[in-house]
Amino acid sequence: MNLEKKILKLLEHDAKMSSKTIAAILDKDENVIKEIIEKLEKDKIILGYNTIINWERLGEDGVTAMIDVKVAPEREVGFEKVAERICRFPEVRCVYLMSGTYDLSVVVTGETMKDIAWFVSHRLSTLEQVQSTVTHFVLKRYKQDDFIFEEPEEDKRLVVSP
Amino acid sequence: MSDMNKYLAKTVQSIPPSGIRKFFDLVTQTKGVISLGVGEPDFVTPWHIREACFYALEKGYTMYTSNSGLLELREEIAVYMKKKIGVEYSPQREVLVTIGVSEAVDLALRALLNPGDEVLVPEPCFVSYAPGTVLGYGKAVSVPTYFEDEYRLKPEILEKYITPKSKILILAYPNNPTGGIMEKEDLEKLREIIIKNDLIVISDEIYSELTYNGEHVSIAALPGMRDRTIVLNGFSKAYAMTGWRIGYACGNPDIIAAMTKIHQYTIMCAPIMSQMAAIEALRHGESEMRRMIDDYNNRRKIMLSGFKEIGLDCFEPKGAFYAFPSIKISGMTSEEFCERLLFEEKVAVVPGNAFGANGEGHIRCCYAASIKNIETAIEKMGNFLDRHRKG
Numbered sequence: 007m008n009l010e011k012k013i014l015k016l017l018e019h020d021a022k023m024s025s026k027t028i029a030a031i032l033d034k035d036e037n038v039i040k041e042i043i044e045k046l047e048k049d050k051i052i053l054g055y056n057t058i059i060n061w062e063r064l065g066e067d068g069v070t071a072m073i074d075v076k077v078a079p080e081r082e083v084g085f086e087k088v089a090e091r092i093c094r095f096p097e098v099r100c101v102y103l104m105s106g107t108y109d110l111s112v113v114v115t116g117e118t119m120k121d122i123a124w125f126v127s128h129r130l131s132t133l134e135q136v137q138s139t140v141t142h143f144v145l146k147r148y149k150q151d152d153f154i155f156e157e158p159e160e161d162k163r164l165v166v167s168p
Numbered sequence: 169m170s171d172m173n174k175y176l177a178k179t180v181q182s183i184p185p186s187g188i189r190k191f192f193d194l195v196t197q198t199k200g201v202i203s204l205g206v207g208e209p210d211f212v213t214p215w216h217i218r219e220a221c222f223y224a225l226e227k228g229y230t231m232y233t234s235n236s237g238l239l240e241l242r243e244e245i246a247v248y249m250k251k252k253i254g255v256e257y258s259p260q261r262e263v264l265v266t267i268g269v270s271e272a273v274d275l276a277l278r279a280l281l282n283p284g285d286e287v288l289v290p291e292p293c294f295v296s297y298a299p300g301t302v303l304g305y306g307k308a309v310s311v312p313t314y315f316e317d318e319y320r321l322k323p324e325i326l327e328k329y330i331t332p333k334s335k336i337l338i339l340a341y342p343n344n345p346t347g348g349i350m351e352k353e354d355l356e357k358l359r360e361i362i363i364k365n366d367l368i369v370i371s372d373e374i375y376s377e378l379t380y381n382g383e384h385v386s387i388a389a390l391p392g393m394r395d396r397t398i399v400l401n402g403f404s405k406a407y408a409m410t411g412w413r414i415g416y417a418c419g420n421p422d423i424i425a426a427m428t429k430i431h432q433y434t435i436m437c438a439p440i441m442s443q444m445a446a447i448e449a450l451r452h453g454e455s456e457m458r459r460m461i462d463d464y465n466n467r468r469k470i471m472l473s474g475f476k477e478i479g480l481d482c483f484e485p486k487g488a489f490y491a492f493p494s495i496k497i498s499g500m501t502s503e504e505f506c507e508r509l510l511f512e513e514k515v516a517v518v519p520g521n522a523f524g525a526n527g528e529g530h531i532r533c534c535y536a537a538s539i540k541n542i543e544t545a546i547e548k549m550g551n552f553l554d555r556h557r558k559g
């Protein structure tokens with residue numbers, strides 16, 4: 007694995023890992039690591055850094071839906087153009103092209119189910135290439151991006167042992 | 169209450185209380201401690217291994233197994249040994265499944281020792297070899313290993329401690345508490361002495377998978393050493409299975425039969441559900457194990473570079489999950505250092521002398537801890553040293 011890839015693997019799991027820590031792990035100078043990360047950001051290999059939040063624990067209950075979208079592909083561009091248009095809506099979190107019975111999978115978040123229903127009926131279904139939509143609401147999240155939501159992370163080991 | 173001590177066996181009375189125990193009591197009385205004093209993985213056993221155990225229970229596997237352990241498991245162990253250390257063992261006659269390496273150490277010592285026989289114990293080392301020797305009516309002879317040698321056992325030093333009564337040599341590499349390893353050349357130098365003096369080796373290789381640069385080498389793989397060596401290994405460290413209490417011994421059939429005799433009367437057999445889980449670990453556990461080892465390796469480097477930064481002298485530990493830096497610059501004894509570090513900075517590390525007198529002047533720091541805890545602990549140790557650096 008080259009250095010860039012090694013750095014990415016570490017950051018993939020912990021975006022907050024400091025350049026100093028990465029430098030220690032990879033036996034490199036901290037400034038070298040910083041430069042590579044900056045370059046990766048500039049080249050849009052690192053697109054950004056998110057935080058995985060358990061909103062429910064705070065008592066906030068937003069709504070997430072996964073929408074299966076069937077699309078009529080267009081001459082020359084296929085699914086690209088409509089996918090790009092869907093991406094532009096700020097309430098859309100993810101867009102994937104899928105194999106199987108439908109074409110695009112669109113993940114949308116809103117404050118209430120009404121918000122999402124409105125988005126589907128007024129924004130998504132109205133696109134001329136969109137032929138049909140099936141909306142699935144997320145009822146509960148158990149695991150996301152490697153993190154299990156409810157598992158207590160306490161250390162059960164004895165504090166000192168041989 | 170009347171004092172019943174006079175009834176206790178002399179051998180038991182003669183064993184000193186564990187230095188770790190004393191320190192453990194101190195640490196448990198303190199709140200909010202970051203502990204680098206642990207001797208086990210910070211991972212929970214991989215899920216697929218736990219599931220194999222649920223499945224075994226659901227299927228009703230709740231009975232005794234043969235004394236030696238499930239044949240299926242012994243077969244997997246034999247395959248593993250062939251692959252890992254390049255030595256073939258017969259699953260029927262040369263493999264015994266035990267309650268961890270802990271039991272295997274006890275069995276091996278008791279199977280071999282006559283009263284007064286001497287066991288050469290390179291120190292610093294894991295805490296059970298000397299007491300195990302005493303309980304087997306043998307005499308433990310400490311053989312020092314040194315920081316300057318990265319705690320390798322040196323042939324010229326070993327030779328000085330050999331007497332006509334020497335019977336067993338303990339080798340425990342990768343080493344707890346030092347993180348030291350023995351490479352092939354190091355072992356080759358010992359081989360001649362071992363054969364010349366007709367010694368049996370108990371090789372505790374429980375940390376063998378946790379070898380970071382290059383491959384672990386077992387002394388059993390060297391010419392003429394197979395039948396003189398009892399290789400002990402287990403699941404506790406590599407597969408994060410300390411609580412399952414499962415390990416094994418491989419060696420010459422006469423010795424394994426003798427160990428099995430003790431085991432059959434004192435233990436009967438290792439728990440069947442742990443044996444089933446161990447089969448799963450050997451069959452499908454490699455990739456999760458590698459992931460854990462990569463993680464230890466990252467943290468090993470973070471700890472090492474942290475020690476360098478705060479000025480703690482430490483060689484590169486190439487195995488296990490411990491570093492064993494010198495605390496000379498503090499001018500304190502190991503125990504004093506650990507107690508004051510605990511009280512002043514709430515960081516727990518283990519005094520080196522808990523692993524033998526020549527561990528004095530060092531501390532054992534375990535990097536099976538989160539990166540955050542390691543970094544915070546090192547920062548606190550740095551503050552501590554800034555206040556207490558001598559001269």
Ligand SMILES: Cc1ncc(COP(=O)(O)O)c(C=O)c1O
Binds near residue numbers: 372374404
């Ligand atoms: C060197 C060494 N041998 C043996 C053991 C005990 O292993 P087990 O859990 O298999 O009894 C340990 C545990 O800390 C150890 O460090």
